[in-house]
Amino acid sequence: MKPNTQQLNDLTIQVRRDILRMVHAVNSGHPGGSLGCTEFLVALYQVIMDRKEGFDMDGIGEDVFFLSNGHISPVFYSVLARSGYFPVSELATFRHINSRLQGHPTTHEGLPGVRMASGSLGQGMSVAVGAAQAKKLNGDNHLVYSLHGDGELQEGQNWEAMMYASAYKVDNYIATIDLNGKQIDGSTDEVLNMGSISAKFVAFGWEVVEIQQGNNIEAILAGMADAKSRTGKGRPVCVLLHTEMGNGVDFMMHTHAWHGKAPNDEQLQKAFDQNAVTLGDY
């Protein structure tokens, strides 16, 4: 049974609380991008992806996902835990010594749900393309999904992967770009203006789907259904997900200040006031 809109919204709010509590507890981590992608990852894991029970590394017979912008690990961990990959209580170990929940995701500690280490930016698309090719070799009709930051596209390896994916018709793959227009040093336009990302993907031979309301679950579901309908037709598919960094916490929105900064006690309380408990804190 897929969850209804109310259930998805409740989960979204709870994931936001998880993110805030995780980064607050260790006074480090990346809440801004995590909050911006909360609705997307909730929708992806709860509705969009066809997933098996449990976890195995090969992921044969199910859709698989790669997080390339590994710094938004708080939202990834929260959604994985709340999708049943590991106990929700383990979120309390985020960034602690001896934890499976490292600052950036890793397979090294055996955390279920993670298939690739990420953190050093720009590597996830190549990995996803390789996994998509393995699916084809295995006669597995399931899809590969990935998520990338927009600033991350400044890394050249992405463009190697984009060239390859269209040249070799990797059409069982949907790459989503989190277009929040912000990176550590400021707006993406100020730091290194990339021009039209959409035009660039089109020029590289990709199908492009834009989701203008990237923090609206209904819009995400509709856009991803559109993206899915474009797979299997000889082209890789790119989703440009327009999001608001820090979404759901008013003072974290419309700024890049919360990219890699944790809230203090007072700020945490203020954020909680805007996101009351739904499913229960970890």
Add this chain to the structure above:
Amino acid sequence: MKKYTNTGSKDTRSGFGAGLTELGKTNENVVALCADLIGSLKMDDFKANHPERFFQVGIAEANMIGMAAGLTIGGKIPFTGTFANFSTGRVYDQIRQSVAYSDKNVKICASHAGLTLGEDGATHQILEDIGLMKMLPGMTVINTCDYNQTKAATIAIAEHHGPVYLRFGRPSVPNFTSETGEDFVIGKAMMLNEGTDVTIVATGHLVWEALVAAEALEAKGISAEVINIHTIKPLDEEAILKSVGKTGCIVTAEEHNILGGLGESVARVLSLNNPAPQEFVAVNDSFGESGTPAQLMEKYKLNNGAIVEAAEKAISRKK
């Protein structure tokens, strides 16, 4: 001393190609990726016989390493092929994060290693690759000595689960190890000649030079023990310590920078267990240059003459 016969010089990269061809027939999970150097890496046969399992990625090594990591998810065993420089230094972070730290079963196969790539010069002659690769936790590092051993190693690493760096070269070098390669075991040093006065541990095509040097030393009345260290990591520490326990001194020989190579790994083992005089035959912290392989081996002192000299010096330092 034990005699070894060169059955006909061949390039080690052709041994890789032959091993890959064999794997194509015997292991359907083996896939191969190449960054626009199919002919140089001798991957033509595999490509022709298994086009669906061959991935030409173009001149995009970072993407190749990442794709290889992704292909393991779904049970494939990817072999990547390009020059040693572009297999390591160019893609170090991709190997570090997507392969080594992610525990991926990728085989990084690197040709044209070291000075003996020859005329192309220092831009292509990497002498730092063994060091780069051995520093990565979990990475197995193999540097084979001839055609037969390269073929055997290529086949063996497919059965070994975990990331591997397999290093070989461009020029023809003497081919003298067993044709069947049944004596090749990852991590197990090969005793080639027993001796009592000095231990010579060599890797890559310097193993043959070590054998030639041992003959010259024998003519001078010096008994040299020669060990083929094809696996630099994990290092067969027991074999080295046992030998040095007998001879009391050692020479290491490799086509690599003196910093970061086999010599330093051996020095560490000795310093922890049984400090003994050690001499290094290696490139003395410099870049290479254009020239023929033979000229470069001579100029950078990577040949049998250099090994003889080093052996005599090591012996003279014994207390």
